[in-house]
Amino acid sequence: MTAPLHEPTAEAAPSAIEEAAAVGGNAKPVQGRSLGRIAWERLKRDRLALTGGAVILALTLIALLAPVISNLVGQDPDAYHEDMIDALFGTPKGSLGGINGDHLLGVEPVNGRDIFARILYGARISLLVGFLSALVAVVLGTVFGILAGFFGGWVDAAISRVMDGLLAFPQLLFIIALVSVMPSDMLGMTGSSVRVFVMILVIGFFGWPYIGRVVRGQTLSLREREYVEAARSLGAGRFHILFKELLPNLVAPIVVYTTMMIPTNILTEAALSFLGVGVKPPTASWGQMLSNAIDYYDSDPTYMVVPGVAIFITVLAFNLFGDGVRDALDPKGSR
Amino acid sequence: MLAYLIRRLFAAAVMLVVIIMVVFGIFFLVPKWAGVDIAASFVGKQADPAAVEAVREKLGLSDPVHLQAWEFFKGIFAGRTFATGGDVVHCSAPCFGYSFKSEQAVWPVLTDRFPVTLGLALGAAVLWLVFGVAAGVLSALKRGSLWDRSAMVVALAGVSLPIYFTGMLSLATFAFGLKWFDAQYVPLGQSLGGWFGGMILPWITLAFLYAAMYARITRATMMEVLGEDYIRTARAKGLRERTVIGKHAMRSTMTPILTMLGMDLGALIGGAILTESTFNLPGLGQAVLNAIRNQDLPIILGVVLITSLSVLLANLVVDVLYAVIDPRVRLT
Numbered sequence: 001m002t003a004p005l006h007e008p009t010a011e012a013a014p015s016a017i018e019e020a021a022a023v024g025g026n027a028k029p030v031q032g033r034s035l036g037r038i039a040w041e042r043l044k045r046d047r048l049a050l051t052g053g054a055v056i057l058a059l060t061l062i063a064l065l066a067p068v069i070s071n072l073v074g075q076d077p078d079a080y081h082e083d084m085i086d087a088l089f090g091t092p093k094g095s096l097g098g099i100n101g102d103h104l105l106g107v108e109p110v111n112g113r114d115i116f117a118r119i120l121y122g123a124r125i126s127l128l129v130g131f132l133s134a135l136v137a138v139v140l141g142t143v144f145g146i147l148a149g150f151f152g153g154w155v156d157a158a159i160s161r162v163m164d165g166l167l168a169f170p171q172l173l174f175i176i177a178l179v180s181v182m183p184s185d186m187l188g189m190t191g192s193s194v195r196v197f198v199m200i201l202v203i204g205f206f207g208w209p210y211i212g213r214v215v216r217g218q219t220l221s222l223r224e225r226e227y228v229e230a231a232r233s234l235g236a237g238r239f240h241i242l243f244k245e246l247l248p249n250l251v252a253p254i255v256v257y258t259t260m261m262i263p264t265n266i267l268t269e270a271a272l273s274f275l276g277v278g279v280k281p282p283t284a285s286w287g288q289m290l291s292n293a294i295d296y297y298d299s300d301p302t303y304m305v306v307p308g309v310a311i312f313i314t315v316l317a318f319n320l321f322g323d324g325v326r327d328a329l330d331p332k333g334s335r
Numbered sequence: 336m337l338a339y340l341i342r343r344l345f346a347a348a349v350m351l352v353v354i355i356m357v358v359f360g361i362f363f364l365v366p367k368w369a370g371v372d373i374a375a376s377f378v379g380k381q382a383d384p385a386a387v388e389a390v391r392e393k394l395g396l397s398d399p400v401h402l403q404a405w406e407f408f409k410g411i412f413a414g415r416t417f418a419t420g421g422d423v424v425h426c427s428a429p430c431f432g433y434s435f436k437s438e439q440a441v442w443p444v445l446t447d448r449f450p451v452t453l454g455l456a457l458g459a460a461v462l463w464l465v466f467g468v469a470a471g472v473l474s475a476l477k478r479g480s481l482w483d484r485s486a487m488v489v490a491l492a493g494v495s496l497p498i499y500f501t502g503m504l505s506l507a508t509f510a511f512g513l514k515w516f517d518a519q520y521v522p523l524g525q526s527l528g529g530w531f532g533g534m535i536l537p538w539i540t541l542a543f544l545y546a547a548m549y550a551r552i553t554r555a556t557m558m559e560v561l562g563e564d565y566i567r568t569a570r571a572k573g574l575r576e577r578t579v580i581g582k583h584a585m586r587s588t589m590t591p592i593l594t595m596l597g598m599d600l601g602a603l604i605g606g607a608i609l610t611e612s613t614f615n616l617p618g619l620g621q622a623v624l625n626a627i628r629n630q631d632l633p634i635i636l637g638v639v640l641i642t643s644l645s646v647l648l649a650n651l652v653v654d655v656l657y658a659v660i661d662p663r664v665r666l667t
Contacts, residue, residue, distance in 0.1 A: 165353065168650060170602045170642040172609075173623065177361055177635055180627045267497055271609055274499055275624060290500060294613070297507045304507070308500035316495040323491075 035252070035329075042328040049324020055317035063127045066120040073104065077121045078282050081112035089299060097302025106302045108292070115303065118284035119310050125273075125285045126314060129199050130266035136204025138258050141211025146250065148212070149219025150242060160216070163209035171206045175268065178202045179277045192283035199272060203265050211257045218250050252329045259325045263318035270311050286311050336658075343654065347647045354643040359404045362632050407432065431640065432633035434626075441637035444622055449641070452618035454523065455610065456603035458534060459541035460596070467546035468592060471553025476580065478558065486550060493547025502540045502613035509536060520616050537614045541607060545599060549592060557588045589660050597653030598646065605642020 033041075043049055062069065070077060084098050084107045085091070092098030097106030097115070105115040148159035182198045222228065223246065231245050272278035273287030281288065286307040293304035406415065410430035426433045431441040470490070474483040510518035516536050521529030560566065561584060569579045606620030615621070619638050626634035 165350065168350065168598070168646055169354070170605050170639070170646055172602070173606065173639055173642055174361070176608070176623075176627055177358075177639060180630070180635075181362060263495065270497055271499070274497070275608065275612065276628060287497070290497070290503070294499075294503060297503050298511045301507055304500075304503050308497070308504070311497050311500065312492075312495055315497075316492065319491055319495050 039252075039325075039328040043324055046324040046327065048320050049328070052317040052320030052322075052324065055313065056321055059123055059314055059317070060127060062120060063123040066124055070114075070117040070120050073102075073116065075103070075114040075117040077117040077284050078113065081107055081114065084112040085110065091296065091300045092302075097300050097306075099302065105306050108289075108303060109296050109300050115289075115306050118289060119286070119306060121284040122286040122289065122307065122310065123314075125196065125279055125283070126266050126269060126311070129196060129203065129269040130262045130318075132200045133203035133207065133265045133269075134258050134261045136200060137207035137211055137261060138254060140204070140208035141257075142215050142247075142250070142254060144208065145212035145215025146219050146242060146246060149216040150223055150238075150246065152220075156216070159212070163212050163216075166206060166209045169206070172268070172271065175202050175206060176272065176275060176277050179272060192279040195277075195279050199269055199278060203268050207261055207265065210261065211254060214253050214257055215250055218253055219246060222246055222249055256322070256326045256329055259318065259322035263315040263322065266311070266315055266318070340655070343651050347651055350647055351640075351644060355408065355640065356404060358636055358639050358643075359407070362636060431637040434631050434633045436629055436631045437634075441633050444634060445619065445637055445641055448617060448619045448622050450523065451520070451616055452606055452611070452620060453604055454530075454534065455537055455541065455607055455616060455618060456600060458538045459545065459603070460600055462538055462542035463545035463549055464592075464596070466542070467549030468553050468589075470546070471550040472557055472580075472585070472588070474550065474554040475557035475561065483554075487554070490547040490550045493543055494551065496544070498540065498544050498609050499613045501543060502537070502610060505536050505540050506614070518614065520614070537610055537616060540613075541603075541610050549595070552595065553588060553592060556591055557584065560584050560587050563587075586660055590657060593653050593656055593660065597649040601646030601649030602642065604645040604649070606638055 081103075084093055084103070086093050091109045092107045092112065094100060098112075099106040103114050103116065105119060107114055108118070144159050144163075148156040179195070179198055179202055182194065223241075228241060228245055231241055236245070269278060270285070270287030270290070273285040274291040276288075276291065278287055279285045289307035290304060290311075293300075293307065297304050409415075410426065410432070412429070414425070414427045415430045415433070416425045424433060426440045426442075429442055431445065433440050434444075470486050474486050477483050506518055509515045517529075517532050518536060519529075520533045523530040566579060566584055569583045570576075574583075606618065606623050608620035608624055610616070611618045611620035612624055619641065623635055623638040625631075626638070
């Protein structure tokens with residue numbers, strides 16, 4: 001699979017300053033606005049991005065409140081409902097995979113677990129791995145990227161070679177291999193929590209070069225700027241220049257690449273669980289539900305469509321939001 | 336050019352050695368730190384201690400890691416013989432390891448399955464290049480039009496759908512529902528028509544995902560290129576629009592596309608794991624997945640090496656093609 005290669009689009013359009021002046025209105029005097037403020041104003045006008053953001057917020061709430069919601073509808077994600085299953089075929093009784101008032105999205109074939117409750121709990125795994133692995137990648141990528149760009153020389157050469165090497169690796173294969181050689185108990189954790197922990201680390205580890213390269217490139221050009229020169233001539237130390245002067249100016253590209261990375265990570269988690277090296281049963285995960293559903297695509301299509309659509313909506317929401325954030329933070333952008 | 340090629344081949348060889356070392360690290364050191372017995376995982380979960388000990392001795396697993404890696408490396412050229420007492424297994428060159436679980440050498444497994452994956456990857460690549468790049472260029476030229484907006488909506492949906500889900504949907508619709516295609520893999524040597532019929536759905540499914548990605552990148556790159564000065568110059572000197580777009584703009588648009596193609600194709604040739612497991616194609620990806628499920632480390636190791644090799648080679652070919660396509664690139 002390819003990882004995010006989305007470059008910010010450059011759109012030939014009026015500059016941000018002209019645009020800011022135009023938005024500022026005719027009557028009101030032109031006010032200076034911070035870049036963050038301009039970006040926020042642009043994002044607020046991007047309806048698709050806002051929709052994506054709202055869906056992300058809703059999904060986060062669903063994930064956090066999964067036990068509460070499943071209690072409200074009176075369903076446990078691990079409870080069997082064998083009375084819902086046709087004894088002859090092993091598929092749910094009734095139409096559309098057993099959808100009824102109790103089971104809002106039907107039940108699984110064979111054991112009859114409630115799909116709605118499992119989708120709720122699956123959202124926890126997807127978002128947890130998606131967010132935290134992006135966090136791992138951002139921390140590693142920012143630290144190594146800024147060090148490579150700032151110090152140059154052999155530090156840069158070493159870090160850049162490692163990044164190139166990691167990007168040339170067949171990533172999905174290495175992630176699968178690494179996840180599968182990890183032991184089933186470590187650091188006092190067992191079962192699915194080990195797998196989740198390992199997935200976060202491994203996916204994050206293979207993601208950091210994408211952010212690292214961008215941060216390095218930005219740092220290379222920023223460190224020659226006058227304000228860095230000024231800080232240095234005032235006697236600022238390296239630490240101060242790195243984290244107080246440079247880092248704030250790197251926030252925009254880091255935010256853009258992070259929002260682009262989360263949906264890719266969610267897809268990777270789903271793929272790992274689909275392939276059977278992700279979370280362990282009975283923990284619910286969308287990818288794992290799809291992998292079970294592959295045997296029933298003809299006899300019980302609902303079982304396949306529900307988790308598939310759940311992944312689709314989640315990833316689409318992040319992609320829409322990510323595109324919006326990218327356009328909003330792009331200094332050359334018009335929207 | 337020749338000097339460049341030699342330097343790149345040398346760099347690729349170094350990278351391959353690094354990859355062999357990393358792979359060895361993953362499979363032999365990580366389990367050690369984690370306290371997992373490798374010999375036991377080579378034999379199987381319910382292995383008796385004597386068998387485990389035999390494998391440990393056969394594979395020289397008590398030797399230091401660099402010695403093991405060297406033995407492995409030597410075996411590729413000279414072959415290897417694993418022997419404990421009267422029990423002798425020979426693995427002739429090129430020996431990429433021996434799977435004690437399935438009692439077969441790794442190399443024949445790789446050569447058996449390679450054509451399936453190669454056919455899948457190349458067929459899909461033709462489709463996604465043609466449709467993805469064409470859609471992206473058209474969108475960039477007709478920016479904001481109905482075509483542009485609908486193509487980009489489809490592309491966004493394409494990159495947001497897991498490939499195994501699109502695969503299952505297409506199986507359910509076209510193979511099971513409409514019965515247009517047979518969802519059964521037939522080897523190419525057996526029947527050309529049967530092979531083609533069995534590969535159409537996997538090709539389209541795989542190509543849909545990549546075409547969506549390529550359309551998005553092509554559109555963005557093309558729009559950026561169209562704003563460049565040399566395009567204005569080309570128009571100003573009175574070239575036909577077709578020449579400006581087709582020759583001048585397309586050349587530099589294709590550079591990042593080629594980079595992606597090199598990486599994607601290389602990775603796919605090493606095993607399109609998700610597609611192969613969805614459509615039940617007996618390629619490298621399925622082999623590695625089965626190996627992972629059985630904890631059959633020698634096979635995983637072999638496939639990882641083949642994949643890395645194909646990624647490296649594909650990247651090399653792409654870098655050489657740069658110079659052919661983009662007049663701004665000179666290889667020195």
